[in-house]
Amino acid sequence: MSRIASAFAKPGRSALIAYLTVGYPSPEATLKIVPHLAQWGCDMVELGIPFSDPLADGTTIQEASYHALEQGVTPASCLKLAEQLRQRVDIPLVFMSYYNPVLSRGLEPFCQASAQAGVDGLIIPDLPPDEGAELESATQKYGLDLIYLLAPNSGDERIDLIARRARGFIYLVSLTGVTGPRDTLPPELESFVTRVRGRAHQPLCVGFGVANAEQAQRVAQMADGVIIGSRLLQLIGKGDDLAPLGAFIQELRHRLDK
Amino acid sequence: MKLPDKEGHFGLYGGKFVPEVLMPALSQLEAAYNDACADPSFWQEFQALCHNYAGRPTPLYHAHQLSAKLGGATILLKREDLAHTGAHKINNTLGQGLLALRMGKRRVVAETGAGQHGVAAAAACARLGLDCIVYMGEEDIRRQALNLLRMKLLGAEVRPVSSGSRTLKDAINEAIRDWVTNVGDTHYLLGSCVGPHPYPMIVRHFQSIIGEETREQMLERYQRLPDHIVACVGGGSNAIGIFHPFIGDPSVKLTGVEAAGRGLGSEQHAASLVAGRMGVLHGAKSYLLQDREGQVSPTHSIAPGLDYPGVGPEHSYLKDSGRASYVAVTDSQAVEAFELLSASEGIIPALEPAHAIYHVTRIAPDLPRDHIIVVNLSGRGDKDIHIVAEALGGKL
Numbered sequence: 231m232s233r234i235a236s237a238f239a240k241p242g243r244s245a246l247i248a249y250l251t252v253g254y255p256s257p258e259a260t261l262k263i264v265p266h267l268a269q270w271g272c273d274m275v276e277l278g279i280p281f282s283d284p285l286a287d288g289t290t291i292q293e294a295s296y297h298a299l300e301q302g303v304t305p306a307s308c309l310k311l312a313e314q315l316r317q318r319v320d321i322p323l324v325f326m327s328y329y330n331p332v333l334s335r336g337l338e339p340f341c342q343a344s345a346q347a348g349v350d351g352l353i354i355p356d357l358p359p360d361e362g363a364e365l366e367s368a369t370q371k372y373g374l375d376l377i378y379l380l381a382p383n384s385g386d387e388r389i390d391l392i393a394r395r396a397r398g399f400i401y402l403v404s405l406t407g408v409t410g411p412r413d414t415l416p417p418e419l420e421s422f423v424t425r426v427r428g429r430a431h432q433p434l435c436v437g438f439g440v441a442n443a444e445q446a447q448r449v450a451q452m453a454d455g456v457i458i459g460s461r462l463l464q465l466i467g468k469g470d471d472l473a474p475l476g477a478f479i480q481e482l483r484h485r486l487d488k
Numbered sequence: 489m490k491l492p493d494k495e496g497h498f499g500l501y502g503g504k505f506v507p508e509v510l511m512p513a514l515s516q517l518e519a520a521y522n523d524a525c526a527d528p529s530f531w532q533e534f535q536a537l538c539h540n541y542a543g544r545p546t547p548l549y550h551a552h553q554l555s556a557k558l559g560g561a562t563i564l565l566k567r568e569d570l571a572h573t574g575a576h577k578i579n580n581t582l583g584q585g586l587l588a589l590r591m592g593k594r595r596v597v598a599e600t601g602a603g604q605h606g607v608a609a610a611a612a613c614a615r616l617g618l619d620c621i622v623y624m625g626e627e628d629i630r631r632q633a634l635n636l637l638r639m640k641l642l643g644a645e646v647r648p649v650s651s652g653s654r655t656l657k658d659a660i661n662e663a664i665r666d667w668v669t670n671v672g673d674t675h676y677l678l679g680s681c682v683g684p685h686p687y688p689m690i691v692r693h694f695q696s697i698i699g700e701e702t703r704e705q706m707l708e709r710y711q712r713l714p715d716h717i718v719a720c721v722g723g724g725s726n727a728i729g730i731f732h733p734f735i736g737d738p739s740v741k742l743t744g745v746e747a748a749g750r751g752l753g754s755e756q757h758a759a760s761l762v763a764g765r766m767g768v769l770h771g772a773k774s775y776l777l778q779d780r781e782g783q784v785s786p787t788h789s790i791a792p793g794l795d796y797p798g799v800g801p802e803h804s805y806l807k808d809s810g811r812a813s814y815v816a817v818t819d820s821q822a823v824e825a826f827e828l829l830s831a832s833e834g835i836i837p838a839l840e841p842a843h844a845i846y847h848v849t850r851i852a853p854d855l856p857r858d859h860i861i862v863v864n865l866s867g868r869g870d871k872d873i874h875i876v877a878e879a880l881g882g883k884l
Contacts, residue, residue: 358504
């Protein structure tokens with residue numbers, strides 16, 4: 231069983247998935263934080279490769295990406311960092327990258343390097359399956375899962391398409407909008423998850439806008455996993471005090487296990 | 489073969505590289521466009537607006553003095569600068585505005601660099617009764633203060649963009665973020681032949697009116713086609729608009745002129761086709777200015793409308809196929825042509841087509857008088873007076 235599949239194979243446990251922008255506030259911090267996340271109860275970590283034009287992201291991830299790029303973080307240094315993390319954690323690691331840095335390196339070389347670094351999957355927010363055939367074959371060749379996304383306005387035809395093509399899990403974008411914390415979950419979320427559940431066999435994870443333990447708990451009642459990103463970056467901030475992050479993740483874990 | 493194909497590809501280029509949330513909106517737009525294509529009343533309305541509101545057809549003007557001064561080829565200017573709001577942009581905004589109405593979307597978002605598309609979008613929305621929000625980089629707001637005021641007068645809300653390089657690329661990012669958020673009731677009125685399918689196809693269609701008129705005007709006046717068509721290329725909508733009706737005529741040479749900024753070796757330019765390589769930005773695969781890691785490069789051009797790291801996917805295809813060729817002209821060369829056209833013809837061009845004019849000043853002297861070059865004079869230069877005055881360092 232792949233590492234991603236095992237993350238969803240624990241009966242009664244909802245997967246807690248953390249997103250970090252690699253290099254925010256520094257590459258050393260990312261290297262330090264990820265093992266803590268595993269220890270505090272995260273089941274998977276998304277490593278965001280910073281990109282100059284993150285058009286699906288809200289201000290928190292935009293600013294973190296900009297900061298990371300200023301620190302000299304590159305796709306190559308992200309690969310290296312993933313390799314170091316793989317020595318320290320057993321949970322699945324997936325890259326979140328916009329398509330251009332992947333294309334720029336070459337799809338096969340990128341997938342080969344990712345697999346060698348011990349990365350388990352890729353999430354490419356600006357690559358719908360309609361353009362994904364080449365990357366699908368490259369990921370499959372190197373044993374990576376290409377994780378596709380669905381949105382609340384996706385019709386049955388899109389759901390069926392992605393259910394045929396997604397590997398690992400399906401990333402359900404909770405709302406029509408960019409990443410970033412919201413005060414409330416969208417009221418249609420439950421019907422959206424139910425709609426996809428009826429047509430797809432993959433585990434379903436919900437991200438975008440999830441910002442507190444109560445929301446995470448609600449999501450866990452509908453889906454197989456909860457993805458939290460921007461809120462974590464806000465808690466990490468630019469300092470080196472990890473206590474607020476630790477308390478938050480442990481509270482999330484506790485609520486999900488209730 | 490008719491391009492783009494069904495998936496929106498021009499050979500290797502184009503396509504739909506967008507978040508899943510936008511896929512339904514792109515399908516809806518394509519369906520509305522196909523539906524409109526089959527509806528003669530849509531085109532009657534578009535033509536009527538172009539004629540009565542935008543002032544089309546625009547003249548094909550023989551630049552006698554410029555031609556004489558250069559002492560070679562006959563130079564004709566397609567006077568898009570005389571179109572309402574001062575540039576070719578109005579053709580596309582009227583067309584897409586009508587499509588927005590057809591889709592029942594009353595809220596329109598647009599991006600702008602030079603402000604010309606923003607003004608044209610604001611005007612079309614005012615005319616058609618649509619709400620208009622324009623995203624504009626803070627750097628461009630500084631450079632194009634006049635257009636900011638024009639947009640406000642036309643009833644648009646202008647939202648300054650402070651992320652990234654604070655220019656056109658970032659305004660597009662922000663417009664897309666707005667669209668992603670409000671996709672149900674909002675149409676994204678993209679201003680160039682860039683972006684995901686079907687935008688490059690739709691923008692080409694509305695802008696092709698430039699080339700169609702040029703063709704008719706040539707045949708009527710000279711009983712033949714031009715030998716050469718020259719147009720500036722940022723995203724490339726004025727160029728594709730005048731090129732498209734001539735693509736099937738191999739005797740007509742097509743040249744696009746990009747911005748070489750402070751020089752191609754300076755890393756401060758915007759010449760995607762001349763100096764970039766294949767990449768994906770803003771939803772399409774095309775030539776792109778990027779670093780070796782695939783981060784999009786900062787760009788520079790004295791012409792805000794050319795200050796963009798990407799280019800329409802069809803231009804990438806035309807470059808690779810050899811049907812069109814692309815060259816680049818620097819800031820100072822463009823300013824030289826700006827002054828030359830102003831003084832010789834009494835026409836102040838926008839800095840964007842001044843790039844195309846400069847290229848013509850290089851090639852025209854060696855050509856015979858019966859060689860006809862058409863330059864797409866895509867906009868007028870009132871907006872650029874301050875930039876040029878600054879560039880000339882008080883000599884104006």
